[in-house]
Amino acid sequence: MPTNDSAVSPLLRHMDGRSIDDLLDLACMALDMPGAMLLLSAPPGRVRRGTLKADVLDGVDLAAFHGTGGLRVVEDTRADATLAHVARLGFYAGVPVELDGETKAILAVFDACPRAFPASAAAGLERVAGVVAGLLRMATRTDAITREAQGREADLVRYRKMYERSSSLARIGVWECDLVTGELTWTDGIYDIFGLPRGSPITRETALRLYSDESREQMERLRSRCVAEGGGFTLDIEVRTMTGQARWVRLSAEVETVDDRPARIFGTKQDITLERQLMDRLRVLAECDPLTGIANRGVFEARLAEAAAAGEGRNRLAALVIVDIDGFKQINDTFGHAAGDECLREVARRLRGVFGADALVARIGGDEFGVLAFGPREEAAIASLAACAVASLAVPFVWRHRPVSINGSMGVTLAGSPAHAPSDLFAQADRALYAAKAAGRSTYCLFDPQRHRPGQSGRRPVAVVSRNSLP
Incomplete structure (x- = not known):
């Protein structure tokens, strides 16, 4: 590209960095790309959006690579000798931004992975490049009018319309x-x-x-x-x-x-x-288990850490419950994985129904669920909820007009003394779950912090036993 920045300088004077960033954001959103760049003759190009960093194309003479032949698309940079060595760059598409027959900039979008680039996307990239060219023209003319103090009403009207079109697009x-x-x-x-x-x-x-x-x-x-x-x-x-x-x-x-x-x-x-809306969808994907729609393990652990750090308060953590589905493999083997998926969704619905909207119910493993109950730390109330949850899970669900029996074992630990750390609470609930399974499954066990008397379970007193691994 030419080194003369006579057309670029007005653009930089009349558009701040945020305006250029907004234009690149628009290109990313319109073309569903994680990265976009406007390479001006001065200063160096800018990279926006996604995980690709600004040094992705360091050491690449993009202007020489691209040339002046119009739109250039490299769907897989591994097949291109110029870009094959560039780390974290799998796809490139760029189009020159021309003014008065000279290339003043290159507008490019790129991705870390190879990808297809349909004709509709190519047309969209060229349209956005047209907006950039229009802004260059408008900035150049505005700068000349300012320097020469000449008001040209027709030009101002035309450039205002161009600005309104680009503003409407954004x-x-x-x-x-x-x-x-x-x-x-x-x-x-x-x-x-x-x-x-x-x-x-x-x-x-x-x-x-x-x-x-x-x-x-x-x-x-x-x-x-x-x-x-x-x-x-x-x-x-x-x-x-x-x-x-x-x-x-x-x-x-x-x-x-x-x-x-x-x-x-x-x-x-x-x-x-x-x-x-896009951010909300991404947050849902990041925080929810895609199969059951409830919170995932990451959210569960973060909420547990937050509650443990908060300590005492009106909405303090009352108990941590770990739930394991008894015989889940047998359901998959007998009725198929689709029935197993429905079993997981049904368990999630029933746990939320028993523990209520104030509790956090999450899927923390393949067939393992976690519950954070908030409120008073009353052992009798927590035990009652656990008993109701066991009874609720014991009711068969219907799969293709056939009843399917499910059961759940639960380990329960009350929050508070002597353990506040999330890892301690996890360990206690896990040991109680192991005791519930040892007691015959389809029951619950309350962890005994004193370790000198049996814990209480939904069937009979069960001693707390240790388990080497945590969930």
Whole structure:
């Protein structure tokens, strides 16, 4: 690429780093890619999103590699001599951003793993590159107009339309509020975000009514501090449009002063509803067991550690219960793995039904479940819950019109003295579970912290025994 940055410098002056990052984020989201880069002639290219780090392409002359031949796609970099040695880079697709016949930048997306790149994705990448080219043109022209002090109304209208198109693509708009008169001004993008007719009269009070109560309180607090002290802030707010749609909006604000007095506050609003939905889905995938829909072991251990650290309190940890399904392998062998999967889901439902919404029920192993019960540490109440859970699991479930018998053994330990550490609680419940199985299964055993008397079980007193491994 040419080293002349005459077209790039205006872009860097008129777009801050966040704006460029937002554009790359848009490319990642639109094309379902973990990484995107805009390689300018100066400074070096930027890498955004995903686990790929900014040094992924260090040592690669990307401009020379890509050339000027238009779109280039390498679906598997192992087959390309130039990129085969680059660690953590399995896929590359890039398109030159041209201005006046010269390549001023390369817009690229990439992944750590090889992947296919359909024609629709290639067309999408070229469209985003067109937006970048438009921004380059707009920045160059704006810079020339500023330097020469020449107002060219037709060009400004055209570039404003280009900006509005790119803003619409990014679902972003600009707002301004006069701190003296209270007059509020929006671009079309914000009207669209709030579901209001473009150009309709708008007041600050009307806008605030669309905020959720919590978001409005947070925003007002930050706004007041910002006006009093100067500076700016960024806040994700929850709104409900005039048509009743719930949306998440990223609000940025900056105060401008005149003669050391705050004169106006301005910024951007961007619809990030899709981003929040994607994050929520990722969080569910990260925290839930995909088969049963309840918490997984990671969440269980984190909640146990949190409860153990919190100690005494209104919602203190009362007991830890480990549940093992008796004869689970036989169900799989007799009725098939689909029946085994349904058995696990049924056990999860029944445990949640017995221990209630305040308890955390998690799948912590193949056929093993964990329960954290909160509230008073009353041995009789915990024992009653364990007995109900054993009885609930003993009821057969129906699989393809046939009853399937299931049973569960449970080890129970009360939280508190003498053990507070999660590992101690796990060990105690595990030993009690081993004792329940030794007592004949389909029962529960309460761990005896004194170790000088038998523990109590749902059938008969059972001595606590040790077990070498923890769950």
